[in-house]
Amino acid sequence: MWRMLASILIDIPHFLIHPRRFRWRETLEALSTLGAGSFQVITLATAFAGIVITHEMAWHMQKALHSVAMVPGMSAQFIVRELAVAVPALLLVSKVGASLTAEIATMKITDQIDALRLLGINPLDYLLYPRLIACTVAGGALTLISILVTLLCSVATARAYHFSPPEYLALAGHFMKLTDVIQAVIKGSTYGAIIPIMSCAYGFCCRGGAEGVGHTTTQSVVASTLCVIVLDFILTMLFSLI
Amino acid sequence: MSIIFSGISTAFGTKQVLKDINFEVSTMTFLLGKSGAGKSVTLKHIMGQIPIQQGSITLDGSILSPQSRSLCGMVFQQPALFDSMNIFDNIAFGLKTGNKKERVLELLHHVDLDPSIVTKMPHDLSYGMQKRVSIARTLAPNPRYLLFDEPTTGLDPLATRLISDLIMHVANTCHVTCLVVSHDIGSALRIANHILFLDDCRIVASGDPKTIQLSTNPLVQAFLGRHAVCSDSFVN
Amino acid sequence: MKQHELKAGALLLLAFASILAFAWIVGVNNPLSHRLHLYVTYHFAGGIEIGSPVRVSGIKVGQVDTIEFYAMQKSEVISNKEPGSMQDDKNTAQAPVRLRLSIDPKAAISIRQDSKFYINLAGVIGERYIEITPGHRNKGEIHEGDQLIGTDPPRIDQLLSQSFDLAGKIASLIEDNKDDITHTVELMVKLSTNLNKTLTWVERSELFKSDLGKLVTSLLALSQDLHKMTQKIHGPEGERMMQLLSKLIQRLEPLEQKAILDFFQKEGIRVHLF
Numbered sequence: 001m002w003r004m005l006a007s008i009l010i011d012i013p014h015f016l017i018h019p020r021r022f023r024w025r026e027t028l029e030a031l032s033t034l035g036a037g038s039f040q041v042i043t044l045a046t047a048f049a050g051i052v053i054t055h056e057m058a059w060h061m062q063k064a065l066h067s068v069a070m071v072p073g074m075s076a077q078f079i080v081r082e083l084a085v086a087v088p089a090l091l092l093v094s095k096v097g098a099s100l101t102a103e104i105a106t107m108k109i110t111d112q113i114d115a116l117r118l119l120g121i122n123p124l125d126y127l128l129y130p131r132l133i134a135c136t137v138a139g140g141a142l143t144l145i146s147i148l149v150t151l152l153c154s155v156a157t158a159r160a161y162h163f164s165p166p167e168y169l170a171l172a173g174h175f176m177k178l179t180d181v182i183q184a185v186i187k188g189s190t191y192g193a194i195i196p197i198m199s200c201a202y203g204f205c206c207r208g209g210a211e212g213v214g215h216t217t218t219q220s221v222v223a224s225t226l227c228v229i230v231l232d233f234i235l236t237m238l239f240s241l242i
Numbered sequence: 243m244s245i246i247f248s249g250i251s252t253a254f255g256t257k258q259v260l261k262d263i264n265f266e267v268s269t270m271t272f273l274l275g276k277s278g279a280g281k282s283v284t285l286k287h288i289m290g291q292i293p294i295q296q297g298s299i300t301l302d303g304s305i306l307s308p309q310s311r312s313l314c315g316m317v318f319q320q321p322a323l324f325d326s327m328n329i330f331d332n333i334a335f336g337l338k339t340g341n342k343k344e345r346v347l348e349l350l351h352h353v354d355l356d357p358s359i360v361t362k363m364p365h366d367l368s369y370g371m372q373k374r375v376s377i378a379r380t381l382a383p384n385p386r387y388l389l390f391d392e393p394t395t396g397l398d399p400l401a402t403r404l405i406s407d408l409i410m411h412v413a414n415t416c417h418v419t420c421l422v423v424s425h426d427i428g429s430a431l432r433i434a435n436h437i438l439f440l441d442d443c444r445i446v447a448s449g450d451p452k453t454i455q456l457s458t459n460p461l462v463q464a465f466l467g468r469h470a471v472c473s474d475s476f477v478n
Numbered sequence: 479m480k481q482h483e484l485k486a487g488a489l490l491l492l493a494f495a496s497i498l499a500f501a502w503i504v505g506v507n508n509p510l511s512h513r514l515h516l517y518v519t520y521h522f523a524g525g526i527e528i529g530s531p532v533r534v535s536g537i538k539v540g541q542v543d544t545i546e547f548y549a550m551q552k553s554e555v556i557s558n559k560e561p562g563s564m565q566d567d568k569n570t571a572q573a574p575v576r577l578r579l580s581i582d583p584k585a586a587i588s589i590r591q592d593s594k595f596y597i598n599l600a601g602v603i604g605e606r607y608i609e610i611t612p613g614h615r616n617k618g619e620i621h622e623g624d625q626l627i628g629t630d631p632p633r634i635d636q637l638l639s640q641s642f643d644l645a646g647k648i649a650s651l652i653e654d655n656k657d658d659i660t661h662t663v664e665l666m667v668k669l670s671t672n673l674n675k676t677l678t679w680v681e682r683s684e685l686f687k688s689d690l691g692k693l694v695t696s697l698l699a700l701s702q703d704l705h706k707m708t709q710k711i712h713g714p715e716g717e718r719m720m721q722l723l724s725k726l727i728q729r730l731e732p733l734e735q736k737a738i739l740d741f742f743q744k745e746g747i748r749v750h751l752f
Binding site: 103107110111112114115116118119120121194 | 289291312314315316318319320322323324325326335336376377380382385
Binding site: 137138143169174178 | 479481483486488489
């Protein structure tokens with residue numbers, strides 16, 4: 001597995017300097033199925049996360065500070081910096097990561113990957129890169145959308161604490177910076193990129209039948225989740241240094 | 243126009259798989275042997291899936307290279323069709339240029355399939371049909387050599403016969419040299435013009451079907467005996 | 479394929495719309511719109527950050543674009559000390575901070591050369607902003623790239639350190655004269671005790687009470703008499719007496735000193751005349 005992962009990571013720069021290896025059609029298809037296909041579940045999940053976090057913040061502030069004045073600022077910043085980045089990433093891992101690994105693992109055990117190779121097509125060109133590009137783009141795009149959705153839900157929830165939407169947004173605007181949003185997009189894209197890499201690394205090493213596919217899928221999802229969480233820590237640390 | 247194995251030896255760790263293998267692939271060569279005798283390893287050497295450790299393989303007089311490898315096509319034991327694509331896309335996948343539609347219909351004709359199936363998905367077809375599509379897909383880039391990895395394993399005797407006839411038909415109409423790795427001595431005796439027996443890392447018997455039938459090698463005898471029983475029951 | 483294109487396009491479009499929404503929330507200015515840029519120098523720009531709002535008469539009209547340490551030329555030494563600024567000889571040697579403000583040209587009309595640039599604190603969250611006071615109409619207008627002097631905010635840290643110094647001095651003073659102070663305090667305590675005792679004795683003593691009563695009564699009678707006398711003096715009778723007196727003095731004036739002396743000597747009175 002590690003050897004496969006290393007060979008994928010070594011091949012990525014080669015792909016980047018050889019645009020002929022880019023497959024436009026597959027990329028578009030992947031963007032549609034993986035990215036747009038995850039839109040609903042991510043929107044729904046982050047919407048609820050926004051509601052929950054606003055109520056939680058208000059409760060804690062009321063307890064600790066006896067004032068809810070800081071709720072818009074704090075919840076908006078938390079949403080932009082972490083919540084609306086990590087939740088879509090983890091959902092993407094479980095949805096896209098599982099489906100990609102299962103697909104690639106099945107292709108592997110039914111010799112489809114060998115068939116690709118024998119037809120003169122680099123399996124990475126066909127299976128990894130279109131999905132890698134699609135997931136990177138979709139990761140960033142879905143992060144942006146989920147930030148917006150979560151913020152809107154937070155705005156709606158804050159009405160219960162007597163914050164009108166313009167008031168909320170004005171207070172949130174003091175805390176949010178455009179660099180926060182840019183950092184969130186970078187994070188989202190990075191997490192998006194991890195998913196196909198891990199799925200391919202595990203899928204290409206799949207052995208055995210249906211059980212092997214199941215086992216590989218589980219391993220891949222667990223590894224991708226851990227990767228996302230560890231990278232989240234690393235990126236947050238890096239961004240805090242800037 | 244042939245593939246020549248000279249002095250090929252392969253070992254996985256301490257386990258010897260092939261030891262000093264020398265043979266030449268002629269028009270229709272069958273490579274027979276017990277399971278795990280190293281038959282598939284010879285195919286994987288040609289396709290570059292397992293690197294050659296010792297000896298050499300020459301293709302049309304020159305050492306095998308990634309370029310010359312493109313002259314070979316391989317049909318897997320499983321149909322290995324891309325299940326996200328329909329039949330047309332599957333067959334046309336290996337085509338780079340030219341009139342794809344015409345070529346696909348021509349290939350479907352070669353493997354004796356109805357042109358109406360092109361819009362179907364692989365899982366809509368029977369196993370035998372999938373196998374034919376898989377042969378058509380392999381033929382699409384115009385290979386000069388066709389390698390078959392156990393094409394008839396797991397098929398009923400009727401389907402086995404159909405597939406072996408198809409291999410024969412394809413070899414004749416498309417003018418390709420075939421190397422078939424199989425357990426199926428019946429098909430071998432029927433269509434091969436050269437049969438090789440692999441056992442204990444070496445080639446233990448080789449020759450045309452008639453020579454093989456006269457071989458005194460215990461393994462060949464065992465294969466033939468089983469075939470005799472099979473063919474008898476089949477005939478009866 | 480068409481469906482895939484549509485979905486992918488919709489996703490990217492939505493993401494782009496979100497970017498615009500954030501830009502609006504965060505308050506990024508339209509890069510295409512025309513802005514007026516001003517340079518304002520400070521010695522101390524406590525808490526101002528890039529993006530801090532700029533207000534004129536309390537209305538947000540722009541923001542701080544950049545903050546740079548501006549190496550000041552000798553000729554450029556800021557001479558006109560602003561009230562409240564912490565400038566002194568030591569500070570003028572340091573490189574001041576230069577802020578670039580981008581301001582809506584519509585609001586720039588009310589900013590004049592004599593406008594003051596205060597750094598203020600607002601809101602619950604303590605946000606810092608630059609407040610520009612509108613200048614006099616007869617003063618010159620500001621132009622793109624003008625360099626102006628800002629009013630430094632009072633430095634809470636310096637105030638604190640100064641009050642710390644004062645407190646320290648007081649403490650050391652007390653420490654040094656501990657014995658004297660203790661002595662003084664002891665004396666004061668004794669004094670107050672004695673006073674207290676005296677007062678209690680005065681209160682208890684019947685004799686003092688009665689004497690005191692008499693004293694007060696005669697004092698009252700005296701003051702009443704005096705009051706009556708002054709009233710008489712101010713009245714017509716008094717006036718007449720004053721006139722008589724002045725007439726007498728006028729008559730006496732032409733007399734020679736010698737004659738007066740003789741007169742008094744005859745009467746046996748020694749007088750010393752000035």
